[in-house]
Amino acid sequence: MTAYERIINKEKREATIRMYGIIGRDVDGNQMAHDLAELDNEADTIHILINSDGGSVSQGLSIVAAILSAKAYIHAHVGGIAASMAAVIAVSADKVSMQDYAKLMIHDPFYQGKGKEKLSKKDVKALDSVTDTLRTILSRRGCDKDRVASLMKEETWFSAQEAQTAGLVDEVVTTSRKEELSNLSVPELMSRIMNEYQSSKKTEMKEIAKVLGLPENATEQQILDAIRAKETATDEREQSLVAGLLALGKKNGTVTEKNEERMKRLASADFELFAEMVTDTPDAGEEVREENENGGLTTRTSGQAESSRLSEVLNKVRKDKNGKGSPKESHNWDWYQKHDHEALLRMEREDPARFKALLDEYESSIV
Known part of the structure; x- marks a missing residue:
């Protein structure tokens, strides 16, 4: 201890x-x-x-x-x-x-x-x-x-x-x-x-290890290393997504040489707003045919197609960050405070119900 x-x-x-x-x-x-x-x-x-x-x-x-x-x-x-x-x-x-x-x-x-x-x-x-x-x-x-x-x-x-x-x-x-x-x-x-x-x-450590795909007897250091590796992978994926969105913004005119640095700062401060500003624009570009869910072909402009692909990646990043679609939540408020405080801030924006549940559990534990 x-x-x-x-x-x-x-x-x-x-x-x-x-x-x-x-x-x-x-x-x-x-x-x-x-x-x-x-x-x-x-x-x-x-x-x-x-x-x-x-x-x-x-x-x-x-x-x-x-x-x-x-x-x-x-x-x-x-x-x-x-x-x-x-x-x-x-x-x-x-x-x-x-x-x-x-x-x-x-x-x-x-x-x-x-x-x-x-x-x-x-x-x-x-x-x-x-x-x-x-x-x-x-x-x-x-x-x-x-x-x-x-x-x-x-x-x-x-x-x-x-x-x-x-x-x-x-x-x-x-x-x-x-x-x-x-x-x-x-x-x-x-x-x-x-x-x-x-x-x-x-x-709690056993459950965290299980979620991370580690053996139950994993040491605290092994768990911390796995968490850092996961965070690094997520950060790299997010950086790639930001780069893709910036490229899309340059194509559709929402990102210019004059505002590019501001848009990068916005991506760091409020990623959701950044993504919305870049992708929520009138469609433009040449037509691109894509296979739809039913096996047929759908014709979209290049802006629509790229925005759609980036949106799919964005949704995946969100799931990776807030835990949706992953094994049952095992991290409590204490864990997030010590290991991933930024995740709490994201959770408050993206999943307020889960954020409130963890906070209520924490406050109950100290009285």
Whole structure:
């Protein structure tokens, strides 16, 4: 599993980071803080999906600093465990939501393998300073700081409802899995959520491999290489089509030396409009006989014949790009955001129903 994922929706100016695992081992907190700062320039809202039992305080505080300094609205979603430093990260967000089966824990920080009595005066002072900082963060939703201190000292675990009552989270999200998951132990719940995520990713990768004509056990790199090769082939086909349409435009007068460069830029920015402007013109040219579907001959002008052939190619390119006529759709919004964002933009224009279905599925997965 990667340390975390970055998913960006440029149209809605939203981003999502998945923070699963131990901070400092599975999650590079310093890198995540850097990425949050970068995303702050691209998104108005950043969602952080959390299933973590904590980890490095120093790396966690880097993430907290990035959250507190962000201009974007930060929404933390606890989908499993938010313990120790992960709880502090969650509470530092502008809004915190917990699934009704999730668990949250807060406690005093400590040096691994050392009791406070064995620390130097300098280390004790540093630890007290960090402890006060964590208490301040955890009391930002209205929970009294002295109360927070007492709860941290006792290493307190909360159910979602208890965390909301204590003033640590803003809302509890009702699910159909509360009875199934709420009685699991902390390690069991964290593992269950982690395994479900990893399993869904493996299934998705298998389906992607199948669509690409690869074996189910294809590696992620092999899948990425196949996708890039497919994109390259499609781009080359589109470039050939643009060249053909430009040639047709020169024949029928819609493309001239004066506007050719503008037409090329139009083809890059809005291919559909470019194709329409080039082909939707009065017919001209010599007569050409073509075989029709019934085996007979049809007489057309050369402009009609070439336009017809180019239209057929255009339709094929559209199908290749939006997936129509191909095996059942297996790519979700996450996949497109990471691997082919341009395809989402094309899908929004050419297949808005499919675009909306993927977007609705994605938005449902983060609440």
